Amino acid sequence: MTQYARPQADPSPEYRYHLLRAATERFQCNVASLGPEQRDEADALARRTFDLETLVLESDEARAVVIPEAMVERAFEEVCGRYDNETELGDDLARNGLETNGLRRALRRELIFDAVMQRVGARFEPVGDTDLQLFYELHRERFSRPERRRARHILITINDDFADNTRAAARARIDRLAGKLREPHTSNGLTERFEQLARRHSECPSALEGGSLGTLPRGKLYPAVDAALFALEEGRISPVVESPVGLHLVLCEQIEPGEDLTLEQARPRLREALEARRRRDAQRAWIDGLRRQRPIAA
Numbered sequence: 001m002t003q004y005a006r007p008q009a010d011p012s013p014e015y016r017y018h019l020l021r022a023a024t025e026r027f028q029c030n031v032a033s034l035g036p037e038q039r040d041e042a043d044a045l046a047r048r049t050f051d052l053e054t055l056v057l058e059s060d061e062a063r064a065v066v067i068p069e070a071m072v073e074r075a076f077e078e079v080c081g082r083y084d085n086e087t088e089l090g091d092d093l094a095r096n097g098l099e100t101n102g103l104r105r106a107l108r109r110e111l112i113f114d115a116v117m118q119r120v121g122a123r124f125e126p127v128g129d130t131d132l133q134l135f136y137e138l139h140r141e142r143f144s145r146p147e148r149r150r151a152r153h154i155l156i157t158i159n160d161d162f163a164d165n166t167r168a169a170a171r172a173r174i175d176r177l178a179g180k181l182r183e184p185h186t187s188n189g190l191t192e193r194f195e196q197l198a199r200r201h202s203e204c205p206s207a208l209e210g211g212s213l214g215t216l217p218r219g220k221l222y223p224a225v226d227a228a229l230f231a232l233e234e235g236r237i238s239p240v241v242e243s244p245v246g247l248h249l250v251l252c253e254q255i256e257p258g259e260d261l262t263l264e265q266a267r268p269r270l271r272e273a274l275e276a277r278r279r280r281d282a283q284r285a286w287i288d289g290l291r292r293q294r295p296i297a298a
Helices: 013-027 036-057 069-080 086-095 100-121 129-138 167-181 187-201 205-209 223-231 263-293
Strands: 148-157 212-217 241-243 246-256
Touching (some): 069 100, 086 100, 100 263, 148 187, 148 205, 167 187, 167 246, 223 246
Antiparallel strands (some): 148 246
8 A cells, every 4th residue: 555654744724624624524533533544544635635736726727716705705604604603613723733814725725626627627528419319328227217116024033942933833923913914904904904013023123114124126135025025916915925034924015117218308317417427527637637747646
């Protein structure tokens, strides 16, 4: 692994802002709370982002960007809003080697960087209808939504160490529950009755949610349970099925049919995704050009 030297003593406030951001985003704590290895990792990340920001800010593009003072103040006030009062803000900044003026300078740099990258990203090659058609045809699977089913189950485990959970006892228990569910009921009453029995008798953690398994596509459950669920009509209960953890009754509450999006249906989101990709590509190519002109540490 490449080793990164820590910055020299008393780095700039702008760098310390990057270090604080790295510590917060990577480790969810401030700089003073970092352990030695965490500090090295945060320093490495901060050095990369700081050097990249510096590279961009020294470009011709950045010289043409003007950031109004009001924008800097709004960004500063947003940071202040995370604290209950100015004293708390000042104390936290001090713990991280910062003060308010240094924070404002760091925020200004960040705003210029963002403005430059937006300008550069806006130069992407437009996405045409042919681009959309080609991507759609090459990635049809991305525009297909599989059938999903909302399900509940009741589980009785099999464990010969417990008298109530021997295979014979477990089968008798779940058969009794199945009998209760076959008693006369309305269609709405079945789900309610199933939920009640699951809460009282199921030995799966989902019992707390009335046996709810959520809404699932194929392949998310044990094979026998999955097959039973996807063989059911909506509002029906499966026969008893066995999995490696025990015996199940499965209720299919709702069926959401699968759907294949047409190109016209997919067009708005597809165009947005391709434009975002081209925007990133334009930014990356521009930065690579800057690095060729003035290399910085990778």
